[in-house]
Amino acid sequence: MEQDLNHPGGLLLPKGHASLARGVNRTVPGSVHALALGGGYTVGPREGRTVYFGRNRPLVHVCIGEDDQQVSRRHGLLTHHRGQWWLRNSGRRPIRLPRSQWLFAEEGAIPLAPGYTPLHVPGTRDREHLLEIYVTGPDGDQPRSRHGDDTDAPQPYSLTADEQLMLVVLGQYYLLREPNPKPLTWKEAARQLEELRPEDGWTAKKLERRVSVVRERLSRRGVANLTREEVGEPVGNALNDNLLRELVRSTALTPKDLDLLD
Known part of the structure; x- marks a missing residue:
């Protein structure tokens, strides 16, 4: 059964929208932004609000891997609960998170930290489909540019x-x-x-x-x-x-x- 995908206040992000890695314009604190190759979606926080992503465009807010049958029709969802956005995998294949962590369908939802999170959905052969997520922080603003600031040096661990x-x-x-x-x-x-x-x-x-x-x-x-x-x-x-x-x-x-x- 198809679910109603209309959320008051939600906005579509057009195909060709700038990468979320660059941050987002000032918006409602706690908003979520999701972007794939064919466009995306952004909506403010509200308890129980859900954003779906997957291959079947009519059934999701963000279409990803539209021509790849290894991607599930509804591969995952973002749900707002208790003041935080949570990611859940509802597809047949795992979702790769940063630091080479994998999220499987049988696992529970995991919280998303404020800021930028790239997700990768594996597809046919060596294909991978990128889904960019950006959760705005408490001030609803993007990070301040630091063009002229000194570069933070890495802090390697001490080894004998x-x-x-x-x-x-x-x-x-x-x-x-x-x-x-x-x-x-x-x-x-x-x-x-x-x-x-x-x-x-x-x-x-x-x-x-x-x-x-x-x-x-x-x-x-x-x-x-x-x-x-x-x-x-x-x-x-x-x-x-x-x-x-x-x-x-x-x-x-x-x-x-x-x-x-x-």
């Missing part, structure tokens, strides 16, 4: 020389710019460390313990998804993958560190 070496070995494919990098196995990394530093007595167990210390230290500093409780079972490579991506993002590890492997 041994920690840096073992993490470069473990995460060398991340520094080699591989398209889908994965950490070496404990045995592979320990074997290479043994070749580089035979006097240090590296083993797979020793390496696992030392990397665990680094993960715990960063987790205490507020880095997310570095513990089994956060990631859930099966863990697989997820903990080391999240650790290495954070170290590269923060510039604690850079491609120049590959010189340690020579």
Whole structure:
């Protein structure tokens, strides 16, 4: 059964609208803006208000992946509840969020923070369909331009020389710019460390313990998804993958560190 898609105060965003990554014009605090390739929609906050997105244009506010049958007719929805916008997946395929997080249909809704959030809906073969979301903050304004301000320098995490070496070995494919990098196995990394530093007595167990210390230290500093409780079972490579991506993002590890492997 088709639901009424008309919301008082809602506005269509035309095809070709400027990216929401640049911010939005001053608007009602707590408004949500959603934009895809073919246009978008914006509406103010109200308890229970819902914005639908998916492939079937007559059934959604924002049409995404119109020609791609891997995208569900109603792939997801944004709902305003208790002063916040929540994202839920109602489609057959997961939605990719920032930091390579995935939202599946069987999961509950997740809250959206004020500001810009890009979502990616996987399609046929290697296609991905971008849905831009922008939630205005309490003042209803876009971020102030800072053209002339000094650039904030990255704050890399402090690593000992041994920690840096073992993490470069473990995460060398991340520094080699591989398209889908994965950490070496404990045995592979320990074997290479043994070749580089035979006097240090590296083993797979020793390496696992030392990397665990680094993960715990960063987790205490507020880095997310570095513990089994956060990631859930099966863990697989997820903990080391999240650790290495954070170290590269923060510039604690850079491609120049590959010189340690020579």
